[in-house]
Amino acid sequence: MQPVISLDHVSKRFGNNIALDRVSIDIPAGVVFALLGENGAGKTTLIRILTGFLKPDSGHASVLGCPCEFAGLEIRRAIGYVSDAPALYEWMLPAEIGWFTSAFYEDGFLDRYHELIADFDVPIDVRLKNLSKGQRAKVALALAIAHDPELLILDEPTSGLDPMVRRHFLESMVDRAALGRTVLLSSHQIGEVERVADWVGIIHQGHLKIVEPLDALKSSTWIVTATMDDSDAVAELPPGKVLTELRSGRQMRWVVQDLPGDWQSGYGSECGVTNLSATQATLEEIFVAVCDDRAHRPTTEVTP
Numbered sequence: 167m168q169p170v171i172s173l174d175h176v177s178k179r180f181g182n183n184i185a186l187d188r189v190s191i192d193i194p195a196g197v198v199f200a201l202l203g204e205n206g207a208g209k210t211t212l213i214r215i216l217t218g219f220l221k222p223d224s225g226h227a228s229v230l231g232c233p234c235e236f237a238g239l240e241i242r243r244a245i246g247y248v249s250d251a252p253a254l255y256e257w258m259l260p261a262e263i264g265w266f267t268s269a270f271y272e273d274g275f276l277d278r279y280h281e282l283i284a285d286f287d288v289p290i291d292v293r294l295k296n297l298s299k300g301q302r303a304k305v306a307l308a309l310a311i312a313h314d315p316e317l318l319i320l321d322e323p324t325s326g327l328d329p330m331v332r333r334h335f336l337e338s339m340v341d342r343a344a345l346g347r348t349v350l351l352s353s354h355q356i357g358e359v360e361r362v363a364d365w366v367g368i369i370h371q372g373h374l375k376i377v378e379p380l381d382a383l384k385s386s387t388w389i390v391t392a393t394m395d396d397s398d399a400v401a402e403l404p405p406g407k408v409l410t411e412l413r414s415g416r417q418m419r420w421v422v423q424d425l426p427g428d429w430q431s432g433y434g435s436e437c438g439v440t441n442l443s444a445t446q447a448t449l450e451e452i453f454v455a456v457c458d459d460r461a462h463r464p465t466t467e468v469t470p
């Protein structure tokens with residue numbers, strides 16, 4: 167099946183600053199895909215390329231089978247898109263902006279928009295400029311999904327929203343994916359991404375470090391802890407792909423991918439390890455292991 171979003175070695179630089187470096191991703195239909203990255207990692211640049219607002223310097227990007235470079239308008243009409251700072255006509259009432267926007271879409275848009283606005287509890291008699299940030303975000307989302315797009319792209323959708331609104335918002339994304347729609351959201355809210363995402367892409371300084379189904383990523387990544395008999399004793403690296411190593415007193419700790427099932431047999435017996443344990447890593451631990459530039463990386467760089 168054709169991916170809903172496809173990026174093939176997409177690069178973009180601004181002057182000397184490399185915002186994206188040969189990023190390749192294929193996102194299948196019917197998933198919530200979370201793009202995680204710290205400030206300035208390249209998330210918005212990637213979204214602007216997908217929505218046709220920016221052209222890549224090299225590589226190819228397509229959305230719903232259309233090339234982003236040449237079909238930006240067509241793509242923006244087909245998908246739902248909410249930017250990190252949605253531009254709304256401030257003087258309008260929620261009902262007015264719905265009516266105005268419905269002119270660009272097929273019949274049924276307006277009815278669906280009104281249902282969503284009612285469902286989101288947005289007051290209909292208050293001008294947009296006087297709505298709260300959360301209420302405005304709900305109006306932007308209702309406008310983006312009232313035509314029931316196959317793909318919804320959200321840039322930092324929950325920043326500034328209260329926990330209840332965020333939860334409601336993200337649950338509605340899971341509902342969309344269950345109906346076969348695809349959602350791409352960028353975020354640095356790792357905890358909430360962990361609750362809703364099916365797939366995760368971690369981007370760091372323009373490089374896509376990891377792109378994997380979340381369950382597979384978590385079940386293949388472990389925190390290995392070794393307690394040493396002496397604070398000067400050094401344990402050998404555990405088997406698998408060691409992302410980071412941390413030493414604190416007598417304790418050594420590694421974030422390891424693809425740890426073999428029998429890893430403990432014979433490990434550490436000759437270098438003073440008194441206690442060994444392995445627990446599954448959280449998404450936050452994986453994110454830090456991949457993105458923290460201060461982390462000690464005993465092996466070669468992590469590649470996708």
Ligand SMILES: Nc1ncnc2c1ncn2[C@@H]1O[C@H](COP(=O)(O)OP(=O)(O)OP(=O)(O)O)[C@@H](O)[C@H]1O
Pocket residue numbers: 180183184185203204205206207208209210211212
């Ligand atoms: N129009 C532009 N001109 C110059 N540099 C830019 C431009 N847009 C983005 N950049 C740079 O590209 C890099 C990636 O920026 P981008 O906005 O994509 O990051 P981001 O991951 O969305 O960050 P944040 O989470 O802070 O929104 C940054 O170093 C940024 O300064």
